[in-house]
Amino acid sequence: MSVYAGLDTSLDAVAICVIAETGEMLWQGKVLGDPDAVTAALQRWRDDLVRVGLEAGATSEWIGGHLVDEGFPVVCLESRHVKAALGAMTVKTDRNDAQGIAQIVRTGWFKAVHLKSAAGQRLRTLTAARKAAVRAVTANEQVIRGLSRPLGLKIGAVTRVRFEARVRQLVGADRLLLGIFEPLLRMHRCLRENLADLHRLVLRAVRVDPICRRLMTMPGIGPVTALTYRATIDDPKRFRRSRSVGAYLGLTPRRYQSGEVDRIGRITKVGDSETRTALFEAANVILRPTTRWSSMKAWAMKIARRKGARRAKVALARRMAVTLHRMWVDEQDFRWSAA
Known part of the structure; x- marks a missing residue:
């Protein structure tokens, strides 16, 4: 039965x-x-x-x-x-x-x-923890900026490392303000140290993983993006075609067809949002003027001239997702002349 x-x-x-x-x-x-x-x-x-x-x-x-x-x-x-x-x-x-x-x-x-493997779950936990730490540091900085703005203290554009020194410079010798901002600055310092610890774990995981090192041969793909993609896909063999990865990550357009109506909309945005965001950021890097020229960049630049930079970045992110899967399956590094 x-x-x-x-x-x-x-x-x-x-x-x-x-x-x-x-x-x-x-x-x-x-x-x-x-x-x-x-x-x-x-x-x-x-x-x-x-x-x-x-x-x-x-x-x-x-x-x-x-x-x-x-x-x-x-x-x-x-x-x-x-x-x-x-x-x-x-x-x-x-x-x-x-x-x-x-x-x-x-x-x-x-x-x-797909049920992720035990190794994939741990890698996913690591990338999620690092992302949470980044958001915590950013939120802390936004709170300090929001509190200082009504006082006329303009922090301006500073790096994360120089943020604390800039706030102390603006506060000066005001005892009351020092008492208010000191706990927040200590929290900022602690959060930055925790973020650095998690980032070192990411780098260590990427260093010993040959798949991540292969993915990083593509321009725009750094350790965080490579590990995020690796943890999300987990098993490349579950996709019969590399083109399916773009749809899996929500990078293909919606479509509504009924009778004589046939509308194509924006991308579906289904699947893992962190991987989709990481690929979009990587596409931004490739389209920078300083990034080395490749056939993939040339393809995206043609789309940018024809349909605009925004659509070109989405199309490039989708192509990167597909190409990364193909590189993984074929065990080949990125080819600059024919991506």
Whole structure:
């Protein structure tokens, strides 16, 4: 007998629903939000399970990865598809969501999401932590700038290293202002040190990773962008064609076609936003006048003259995503004459 299971995961608990191929419910319950507890609950149907479905989320890679290691046929479902499928429910509960997910995997009406490897998850955690540190430093500087502006203290354009010295120069010997800004400046110094520590971890990870070093042979691709791309793609073999990477990262235009209406809009912006942003920044670097000339840059410059710089940067970011995947699969460095 073919059996299907749906899991609705959360931090503390996992709702499970097991159904037969006819849609009949065989068992429904709730267990602790722990991979071992979920494995134990599904053990009795282990030989009959065709699919175990769970929605992509914060704990899906942890629980789903453990179930894959245990030999269960796990599929991770795209969250937008699950939301659309469960939207008709008048009562939303964890139990109902688990039952709905089980029905989705039974019918096959879903889009599977890649479960990252353990190594990929750790690299992703590193890049996300570094990005959070960058945002924390930026937020701290914005607070100091916002507090100093009404006082007529214009910090101006300064580097992150000289920021503290510039603020102290403007504050001078004013004791009250020193008492106000001193804690914020100490926080700024601490945040910069933590960011430097995380950046060193990024550089260390890139240094020992041959894939990242190969990706960095492309102009505009630095250690952070290479590691971000590496962690997002994880397994290049899951894409049959390199062109699919552009759509996966949300760098292809939307399209609405119905009857005589056929509209093409802006890019979809689905997928990982951090990787998409990193590639867009890399495209900016390539289009700078000081960047070495290549066939890829020549291609983007033609688009810029014809359709404008903004569209050229988006098109170049998409082409970079596709080319990086091809370099990874073919194990070849960037070719300046024929990108």
